[in-house]
Amino acid sequence: MTTSEALSIYCIRIADNAVILAHRLSEWSGHAPILEEDIAMSNMALDFIGQAQGFYTYAGKLEGKGRTEDDFAYHRDTREYTNCFLVEQPNGDFASTMLRSFFYCSFAYLQFKALTKSKDETISGLAEKSLKEIIYHVRHSSDWMIRLGDGTDESHRRAQNAVDDLWSYTHELFDMNEVDTLLMQEGVAFELAALRSEWDLMVEEVFAKATLKKPAPGGYQSKGGIIGLHSEHLGYILAEMQALPRMYPDAKW
Amino acid sequence: MPTTELLSEAQIWDLLGTIPDPEVPAISIVELGVVRDVKVNGNSVEIAITPTYNGCPALKMMEAQVKEKLENRNLHVTIRMVYKPAWTTDWMAEGTLQKLKDYGIAPPAKLSFAHIHPLSPLVKEPVACPFCNAKNTQLTSQFGSTACKALYFCDSCHQPFEHFKCH
Numbered sequence: 001m002t003t004s005e006a007l008s009i010y011c012i013r014i015a016d017n018a019v020i021l022a023h024r025l026s027e028w029s030g031h032a033p034i035l036e037e038d039i040a041m042s043n044m045a046l047d048f049i050g051q052a053q054g055f056y057t058y059a060g061k062l063e064g065k066g067r068t069e070d071d072f073a074y075h076r077d078t079r080e081y082t083n084c085f086l087v088e089q090p091n092g093d094f095a096s097t098m099l100r101s102f103f104y105c106s107f108a109y110l111q112f113k114a115l116t117k118s119k120d121e122t123i124s125g126l127a128e129k130s131l132k133e134i135i136y137h138v139r140h141s142s143d144w145m146i147r148l149g150d151g152t153d154e155s156h157r158r159a160q161n162a163v164d165d166l167w168s169y170t171h172e173l174f175d176m177n178e179v180d181t182l183l184m185q186e187g188v189a190f191e192l193a194a195l196r197s198e199w200d201l202m203v204e205e206v207f208a209k210a211t212l213k214k215p216a217p218g219g220y221q222s223k224g225g226i227i228g229l230h231s232e233h234l235g236y237i238l239a240e241m242q243a244l245p246r247m248y249p250d251a252k253w
Numbered sequence: 254m255p256t257t258e259l260l261s262e263a264q265i266w267d268l269l270g271t272i273p274d275p276e277v278p279a280i281s282i283v284e285l286g287v288v289r290d291v292k293v294n295g296n297s298v299e300i301a302i303t304p305t306y307n308g309c310p311a312l313k314m315m316e317a318q319v320k321e322k323l324e325n326r327n328l329h330v331t332i333r334m335v336y337k338p339a340w341t342t343d344w345m346a347e348g349t350l351q352k353l354k355d356y357g358i359a360p361p362a363k364l365s366f367a368h369i370h371p372l373s374p375l376v377k378e379p380v381a382c383p384f385c386n387a388k389n390t391q392l393t394s395q396f397g398s399t400a401c402k403a404l405y406f407c408d409s410c411h412q413p414f415e416h417f418k419c420h
Contacts, residue, residue: 039394039396206372
């Protein structure tokens with residue numbers, strides 16, 4: 001595997017996470033509990049679509065087969081998608097959606113922060129841009145976790161349920177394979193596992209304020225997103241997201 | 254045969270300065286800071302543009318307007334997207350900030366936002382109401398009608414207003 005091939009795969013992975021979470025957040029458009037949250041989630045979905053666009057476009061350029069951002073988003077099937085299980089999980093209630101964002105965005109914050117030091121100029125540029133956006137997402141979702149966790153009995157119960165449900169999809173965020181190893185040697189990407197302790201600190205800080213409990217270690221943890229393994233939910237997401245471009249392949253946006 | 258008037262870089266900057274920001278038409282795309290570089294080579298022009306936010310839907314429109322404006326002068330235009338350095342509201346001049354305020358949008362403070370830890374408290378000056386200048390305002394939502402704006406409410410004149418986020 002060449003560095004370009006590895007970097008292309010790496011970019012697709014970041015973009016897949018972004019586009020799937022964007023789709024999930026966009027499902028709230030018109031359905032959020034209050035107007036401001038409706039607007040907030042649509043805004044965040046748009047940020048992620050923009051990030052996906054940047055990373056897919058660069059992946060296509062590195063791959064050199066003429067694939068565009070739309071080819072990656074609309075013309076690949078579940079086994080070709082390499083997002084983690086976390087981002088494809090259903091929205092559930094508002095607490096689940098906010099917690100999913102908090103878990104993912106805290107990770108993405110650390111990942112983008114590391115990637116601003118990448119030796120690849122395009123990657124460090126995209127990371128610098130995305131980092132600014134993700135800071136808003138972490139602020140927004142962590143604020144909500146504190147308000148819900150340290151709120152009413154009902155909101156606390158729902159927030160804690162969300163933690164217990166989604167915890168098993170968190171370790172996977174830090175999974176790596178030979179793609180990462182190669183890029184780490186080149187100084188293009190960095191060891192994700194090394195971000196884990198900082199991520200844990202962010203979670204612990206917010207959970208302490210939110211009076212939420214981290215589940216005991218040792219439970220089930222999902223694995224395999226980066227090699228194309230997924231929960232049943234991804235197929236339904238793609239069916240909806242890809243229906244139009246697949247029905248009308250020559251449609252222009 | 255139509256003659257092509259060759260334009261200098263300064264003239265191109267001036268031309269681009271007449272293109273309004275599609276979402277905040279009170280300021281131009283040059284004042285917004287998204288036009289990063291202009292390179293002229295005969296009748297070929299390369300314009301470097303940087304996005305404000307990755308997913309900003311106005312970006313495509315800005316590109317189209319830049320092309321249209323320059324192609325009307327028989328120039329061959331290529332647009333290069335640059336990500337580094339990342340766009341920041343710090344690039345907007347004092348005059349531009351005043352234009353935002355006159356338009357009813359509270360301008361961003363000069364504050365480099367990029368490297369603040371997302372869990373640290375945001376310490377900054379209160380956002381003054383663009384209508385009555387009162388400082389007793391509160392944040393309604395970090396996200397507004399466009400990616401670059403947050404929603405505020407003025408406790409003094411009871412007006413909701415938009416704040417151009419520090420970015």
